[in-house]
Amino acid sequence: MKWIKKATEKTYERDQKLTELVSGIIDNVRTYGDQELIKLAEQFDHVSLESVKVSKETVKEAYKKVDSKTIDALNFAAKNIRFYAENQYKCLKTMEISSPVPGVTLGHRLIPVERCGAYIPGGRYPLPSSALMSVITAKIAGVKSVAACCPPAKDYGTIHPAVLVAMDIAGADEIYAVGGAQAIAALAYGTDTVPKVNLIVGPGNRFVTEAKRQVLGDVGIDSLAGPSEVLILADEASNPDFVAIDLLAQAEHDPNTKTILVCTDREMIEAVQQSLEKYSGELVTNKIANQSWKDNGQIILADHLEEAIAIANRIAPEHLEVQTKNPKEVGDQLINFGSLFIGSHAPVAFGDYVSGTNHILPTMGTAKYSNGVWVGTFIKTSFYQEITEEGCLNLSEACMQLAQVEGLHAHGKSVAVRVNALNNN
Numbered sequence: 204m205k206w207i208k209k210a211t212e213k214t215y216e217r218d219q220k221l222t223e224l225v226s227g228i229i230d231n232v233r234t235y236g237d238q239e240l241i242k243l244a245e246q247f248d249h250v251s252l253e254s255v256k257v258s259k260e261t262v263k264e265a266y267k268k269v270d271s272k273t274i275d276a277l278n279f280a281a282k283n284i285r286f287y288a289e290n291q292y293k294c295l296k297t298m299e300i301s302s303p304v305p306g307v308t309l310g311h312r313l314i315p316v317e318r319c320g321a322y323i324p325g326g327r328y329p330l331p332s333s334a335l336m337s338v339i340t341a342k343i344a345g346v347k348s349v350a351a352c353c354p355p356a357k358d359y360g361t362i363h364p365a366v367l368v369a370m371d372i373a374g375a376d377e378i379y380a381v382g383g384a385q386a387i388a389a390l391a392y393g394t395d396t397v398p399k400v401n402l403i404v405g406p407g408n409r410f411v412t413e414a415k416r417q418v419l420g421d422v423g424i425d426s427l428a429g430p431s432e433v434l435i436l437a438d439e440a441s442n443p444d445f446v447a448i449d450l451l452a453q454a455e456h457d458p459n460t461k462t463i464l465v466c467t468d469r470e471m472i473e474a475v476q477q478s479l480e481k482y483s484g485e486l487v488t489n490k491i492a493n494q495s496w497k498d499n500g501q502i503i504l505a506d507h508l509e510e511a512i513a514i515a516n517r518i519a520p521e522h523l524e525v526q527t528k529n530p531k532e533v534g535d536q537l538i539n540f541g542s543l544f545i546g547s548h549a550p551v552a553f554g555d556y557v558s559g560t561n562h563i564l565p566t567m568g569t570a571k572y573s574n575g576v577w578v579g580t581f582i583k584t585s586f587y588q589e590i591t592e593e594g595c596l597n598l599s600e601a602c603m604q605l606a607q608v609e610g611l612h613a614h615g616k617s618v619a620v621r622v623n624a625l626n627n628n
């Protein structure tokens with residue numbers, strides 16, 4: 204099956220040059236700190252900064268540069284994202300339970316990371332919506348201090364004002380005008396201006412993603428996200444205009460975006476192709492969208508719906524739209540996706556901005572084993588046990604036996620001395 208190779212190909216491939224370039228940036232940030240961040244902002248973002256820290260005054264000024272309709276839309280989106288995150292939080296539970304072994308209590312606590320960094324991409328487009336997604340979710344999870352980073356925009360000499368307003372609405376505690384691999388290095392290792400964090404979340408381009416890969420271990424990360432993806436399931440009942448514009452809506456993100464149509468009806472495929480032609484000329488973003496569709500777009504004709512569903516489950520796309528008849532029934536059979544959009548009136552754009560689900564999602568097939576950013580991303584489920592004298596005696600024999608099998612003498616002895624002490628009392 205030829206389609207499998209293309210549809211499951213990694214959109215983010217590491218290469219030696221990228222690895223070395225990024226490790227050089229990380230090393231320089233560790234050595235030269237803020238001075239290097241300012242130098243790289245000049246080099247890559249063409250902005251000259253005095254400090255990467257964005258002041259409260261600059262944030263206040265940003266509100267004056269953003270129209271009220273945008274601020275209203277950001278607040279509307281923020282409310283829905285908060286609602287979703289708060290309700291997901293309610294699904295998390297602490298646990299404390301008596302073990303069947305008398306004298307042993309087992310439990311886990313939900314402990315938010317103390318400090319996290321949220322990377323908000325800003326190279327190609329300003330993405331205020333991404334600021335809402337990461338920062339709001341971190342704050343609902345209980346993270347005390349959230350540092351938001353985004354590359355400075357040339358036209359403003361700092362972060363784009365709509366992104367600054369979104370960061371503020373979302374509740375960011377600190378804001379830094381720094382992007383790319385250097386932002387990840389600053390968050391991971393700290394500089395005089397940027398205190399280091401415990402966890403970094405948020406998507407970005409190949410430099411950002413490679414940097415996250417390299418700092419992992421010194422700091423936690425959410426995932427290694429690649430360019431956006433959409434897979435649309437369609438049949439003879441779909442609306443070709445809806446299908447076509449949803450493919451292009453993802454394609455306009457990046458020339459590497461992966462856009463796939465899986466359809467059971469040949470005539471529908473032809474109709475979608477005509478709609479694609481129609482829209483491609485209309486879009487302001489058509490240069491990227493057309494390029495992306497040409498290089499990474501794919502149409503797969505499935506023999507029947509069961510096959511279409513199996514294909515979607517095999518590809519495990521970031522976004523999965525079901526625009527077939529009985530979309531709910533089809534949706535129930537889908538098991539690998541970052542975010543599912545059920546019905547022809549559910550374009551990905553709603554999830555990107557306003558429905559409330561998070562748009563920072565697994566890509567490149569990683570939805571087979573992982574999920575998008577949610578409150579749980581920021582919360583550790585940390586275990587504990589409380590053991591009484593009775594519990595100690597009840598656990599001791601099997602414990603000492605296993606320690607002996609493993610040859611770990613002190614392990615066994617740490618139990619034996621307690622048992623002896625109890626028996627001698």
Ligand SMILES: NC(=O)c1ccc[n+]([C@@H]2O[C@H](COP(=O)([O-])OP(=O)(O)OC[C@H]3O[C@@H](n4cnc5c(N)ncnc54)[C@H](O)[C@@H]3O)[C@@H](O)[C@H]2O)c1
Pocket residue numbers: 247248323324325326327328330333354355382383384385406407408409410411428429430431456457562563564566
């Ligand atoms: N999966 C998701 O949830 C999601 C959400 C939003 C965006 N995205 C993706 O995030 C990505 C955003 O990428 P972007 O480029 O627009 O913004 P970005 O902020 O990720 O990257 C911009 C930065 O890259 C660095 N850079 C640029 N050229 C460089 C070079 N030659 N060498 C070293 N560093 C360099 C610069 O520091 C610049 O500030 C897109 O691929 C988009 O699809 C994904």
Ligand SMILES: N[C@H](CO)Cc1c[nH]c[nH+]1
Pocket residue numbers: 330332333430431432456521555562563564
């Ligand atoms: N579709 C992107 C996630 O893959 C998120 C986004 C931000 N703004 C618009 N869309």
Ligand SMILES: [Zn+2]
Pocket residue numbers: 431452453456555
């Ligand atoms: Zn999008």
